[in-house]
Amino acid sequence: MNWKTFGAMLARDAHVARRNAIQLLLQTFLQPLLFVFIFGRVMVGSGYLPAAYKSLLLPGIIAISMVFTGIWAVAMPLIAEFQWTREIEDRLLAPIDVAWIAIEKVIAGMLQALVAGLIVIPLAWLVLRPGVDISIHAPLTFAVIIVLVATFSACGGLALGCSINQQHIGLMFGMVITPMIFFGCTYYPWSALKTFPILQKLVLINPLVYASEGMRATLVPQFPHLSITAVLFALLFFDVLLLVVGLRQFEKKAVS
């Protein structure tokens, strides 16, 4: 393992992220904040939704922001670098095992997802207040969950970014991202699906469900949520699965 090379690649990604900071911030936070405003303020304020919905919504918004930041931060550059600018070739020729180049991308994506999560909490809280009832009851569990969520999002970005053709990016949003959000228990708790028993079982293949439920379990445990043990195991499972698939796809792309 060549740490100098690995560090230089991380430094390059950090440098580019700094350069594009404003664009990244808008891309990451505009949509969740608008969502929080409309559903948390407008709908609750006008009485269409109960006041408690604010607290229910916030963990889901954190999960969405983290997961999509991670996926986006890894998948989009990979699609462009492999298929359009081909700039990844310079890194593939650096004196380091090819798998580590993929792992570097995952670490960079995880860091961005964590930053997104940590920024969206106070921002959303500011938009929603007063009347949000959240607190971190188990900081350690919360920390483990957000790291696992960041990992699965970045590994998911690796797997998607190395599997999808440039001309199918639109399809990726339509067929993967959109259903993932709506069936990700982000705007409602998993228990709310009990009137659709088949759907309730089906959504369990969606890792975003465990991200949202894990946030709910640690931030607003007063609402119904999946058990923390189940959430931890499921997130760990998806982390490993997506990492293995992502690395395999990456190596397929890197060497012809």
Added chain:
Amino acid sequence: MAVGVRTRDLRKVYSSSPPLGAAGGFIARADAKGEKQPKTQIPALDGLSLEILPGEIFGLLGPNGAGKSTTVGVLTTRVRPTSGQAWIGEHHVWKEQTRVKRLIGVVPQRPNLDFSLTAREILIFHAAYFGIGSKQRNERAGALLEKFKLTERANQMVRGFSGGMMQRLSIARAMMHDPQVLFLDEPSAGLDPQTRILLWEIIREYHQAGKTVLLTTHNMEEADALCQRLAIVDHGRVIAAGTPVQLKASIPGGFVLRLRFGNQTADMLQSLRALSGVREVRAADNTGADVYADRGGSLIPEIANLAANSGAELSDVHISEPSLENLFLHHTGRSLRD
């Protein structure tokens, strides 16, 4: 210590489309409509063996799709050969990838610069990937930008660079970590004549510093002017190798007269062979003949007479002097430009 390059019996069959740049560009994707159609099997290398001596400028000359880029791909760890072996110095390319990557610098056929960085940053980050210290990489980036006449644009994003500037920056980047073996895949494609001369000077200078250079080209002039030794490649095989002088001397006669007839008669070829100075006559597609001879223009009146006498109508004549182009024609029956 200069480092040599060796391949033994390399074979490569692509089961999906070869990467752009390898196999020379745009092969129609048979799998574009989904998995139902049988997978494409594109043979790119068919037993290619090479021996490039330490410290020489070696050229791979051949038409598009001959396997030049795939050979470079295998030697630079980017293409996994279907069978065969390759070494950079004493390091096995496939088994000791990281060591091999330290020894090589690669200039790709199509620029692959980092569009999120400025020209200077591209050089500096590249050196950082190779573990070169901050002071040294800044100095080296400055010197190379100056040498490649890019200093004025050094702090601009490369997105707006012209093709020639991108190509120059790609070469500068490949030289940043001072590799022992420099690979250049079609380095002068798309360059204006002035930049091409600058490029040739830089390659020669790099070679004089004791480095090995392997370049691919389909430009005979470039191969002739720059390379100490050449391998002529076609259909994934080496069809001839040697110094440009040796190779040119191996063409029978040296001159080639490409004749085209409106209507060709069988005894025409026989009569051509009988002319003095003619070494070899090859029929080409029933519409003409390639005549290898040790004289050129002075043969024309005799050929015209022969044609008139045998009732063949001579419609086109092209005379070329001894050249690598003729060598390629002699070995393959095709022009490099076909």
